[in-house]
Every structure is written in C-alpha cells, then in structure tokens.
Amino acid sequence: MNYTLSQIPDRTAKPRQSGLTMVMDKGLSLREVEDTLSVSADYIDIVKLGWATSFVTPNLQQKLDAYRAGGIPVYFGGTLFEAFVVRNQFEDYRKLLDKYKLEYAEVSDGSLEMDPDQKCEYIRTLAQQVTVLSEVGSKDEAKIIPPYKWIKLMKQELEAGAWKVIGEAREGGTVGLFRSSGEVRQGLVEEILTQVPSENIIWEAPQKEQQVWFVKLLGANVNVGNIAPHEIIPLETIRLGLRGDTFSHFLDK
Template sequence: MNYHLNDLPERVYKPRNNGLTMVMDKGLSCRQAEDFIEVAGPHSDIIKLGWATSFVTPKLEEKLQIYREANLPVYFGGTLFEAFIVRNQFDDYRRILDQYKMEHCEVSDGSITIEHDIKCEYIRKLSEQVTVISEVGSKDVQKIFAPYKWIKLMNAEIEAGSWKVIAEARESGNVGIYRDSGEVRQGLVDEILTQIPQETIIWEAPQKAQQVWFIKLLGANVNLGNIAPADMIPLETLRLGLRSDTFDHFINL
C-alpha cells in the first residue's frame, strides 16, 4: 500500500486460499493484459478466460505467458469444457489443457445437461491432471434449484476433487444465486453456508451491490468471482472499507 491507515480489515496475503478474486477476461489484448497486471495484478488471484473466448482469442499462447510471468494462474471458462463434452471430445479437451500448459480447469454444466454422477467423474479424471474448479448452478433463468440441492451438488463435487466450487451467476449477475433483478437470494446463500465452508466457495459477483453484500456478510476475505478487470481496484477498496458502500462496516465512527 502507498501509505499507512490504522484499523483496516486484515487481508490474507498472496498466494492465498481464501479472500480470492477471480477476474473475468472477456477478450483483453496482450497489451491490455499487461496494463491490467501493472495496475491490478497485486490484488488478483486467478484469471478466467470467459466462457469459450480462448477459442477465438488472437495470440492466445502469448497472453497466457503474460499471465504466467505475473504469477497469475489462468484457466479456460467452463463453457469451453461443455462445448467439448457435448461433441463427445473429452479426450481432445484434455489434450488442449496439456497443449496450452494449463494448471487449472473449470467443469460446469450451466449450458448443457450432464448427469451429476457423470459430471463428478469428469472432475475426478481432470483432478488427476490439473486443479479443478467446478461450477454449480444453471445459466438458464428458468432453472431454480432448492437450497438442499445446491448443498448436495457442491458437497459431491468437492468430494470428487474440486478445489473450489463456483456459485453460478453468469457475467451479468442475474441467474443462479441472484434473482433476475440482480438481488441476492439471501435465503439460498444462508442455507448453503450452513453446510459448505465459505472458503471453499467462489461467489460470482459481477455487480458492485453484490460485492458489497458478500463483503458485509462474510468479511474482507470472501472469495469473489467474475470481476471485470476495470473493477479490480474499486473492489479492493470495498474489501478494505475505503469506499462509502463499506466504509461504516469496518470502522466505528
């Protein structure tokens, strides 16, 4: 930090297992990735190349190397995994992970239907190759899971080998753990937290109001995902109580 302030909430230092910020790269150029790292690299923990953008991203290997040199793990979005699975190309997907020297991958079923036992088997197989992050929840606004089902699915995926489970919200933040208005399904989140350790969950929270809600609920070191590159510095100030939205939460005035 550039100067000292008393009584700030303590942030876990990198590399960290909680207090993670997952950044959504939806198509940054190599130069933009370098600029992003210069500004927000110290506050970022892992980069997701959103959905299947890696398929059409120019200079993909160059960009991956830029992130690696900055010690920022990077992975392909779960929709790419689903695109391979729906075409019966699981072995090809595994070869792609090796080809691009990926150390993480995302297993999701937000766009297609996969029997959960089969999804967990994919997690088991991939966890022998890379660190798996799995995603629970659908991108279809019409599919609303009961809390007990979220808990059951998350537990099974952790047991199958997932390092973290992502609570689905899309990059727009209006499905899954949120209503279509973007409002948090508070009862759902509360129920999930009765059974799943909060440090194991990455809550997708692309909107500022959602980030504020989770920081107030779980503190500065809550895991948050789908954060836009331009929102990284603003988010870190929210975590530290240095923006009006969380200012009163961390200090007695």
C-alpha cells in the same frame, strides 16, 4: 499500501486460499492484459478466459504467457469444457490443457444437462491432471435450483476433488445466486453456508452491490469471481472499507 490507516481489515496474502479475486477476461488485448497487470496484479488470484472466448482469441499463447509472467494462473471457462463434452471430445480437452500448460480447469454444466455422477467423474479424472474448479448452477434464468440441491451438488463436487466450487451468476450477475434484477437470493446463500464452508466457495459477483453484500456478510476475505478488469481495484477498496458502501463496516463501533 502507499500510506498507513488504522482499522483496516487484514487481507490474506498470495497465494491465497481465501479472499480470492477471480477475474473474467472476456477478450482483453495483449496490451490491455499488460496494463491491467501493471496496476492490479497484487489483487488478482486467478483469471478465467470467459466461456469459450479462448477458441477465437488471437495470440492466445502470448496472452497466457503475459499472465504467467505476472504470476497469474489462467483457466478456460466452463462452457468450453461443456462444448468438448457435448461433442464427445473430452480427451481432446485434456490434451488442450496440456498443450497450453494450464494448471487449472473448470468443470460446469450450466449450458448442458449432465448427470451429477458423470460430472463428478469428470472432476475426479481432471483432478489427477490439474486443479479443478467446479461450477454449480444453471445459466438458464428460468431454472431455479432449490437450496438443498445446491448444497448436495457442492458437497459432492468437493468430495470428488474440486478445489473450490463456484456459485453461478454468469458475467451479468442475473441468474443462479441472483434474481434477474441482480438482487442476491439471500435465503439461498445463507442456507448453503449452513452446510458448505465459505472458504470452499467462489461466489460469482460481477456487480458492485453484489460484492458489497458478500463483503458485509462474510468479511474482507470472501472469495468472489467474475470481476471485470476495471473493477479489481474498486473491489479491493470495498474489501478494506475504503469505499462508501463499506466505509463504516470495519470501523470500531
């Protein structure tokens, strides 16, 4: 930090197991990646190339190399995994991970109907090759999954070998964990937390109000994801009580 302030919450150090910030890259240029890392690398734990953007991204290898040079692991969005699976190309997907020397992969079923046992089998298989993140929740805003099922799926996928489970929200924060207005489904989150430890979950929270809500509920070292590149440093100030929304949250009462 550039100077000293008292009553700042402790932040975990990289490589973190909690307090993770997962950033979504929806098509940054190579120069934008370099600019982002120049100011935010210390606060980025992992980057997701959103949904299947890696399929159409020019200079993909150079982009991956730039993140790697900055010490930031990258993975392809879960929709790409689903696109391979629905075309019966799972083994091609595994070869793709090797081709680009990726150390992480996301297993999801947000766009594709998938039997939970089959999803867990994909997790088990990929966990022998890479570190797996699995995403729970649908991208269809009309599909409401009851809390007991969120809990059951999260537990099964962690047991199958997922490093973290991701709570679905899409890049807009208007499905899954949230209502179409962006409001948190508070009862859902609180019920999940009675059964699944917070450190095992990455909560997709692209909107500032959502980030504030999770920091107030779970503290500075909550795992959040789908953070836009220009929101990385603002999020860190929210975590530290240095933005109006959390200004008094960490001060001695």
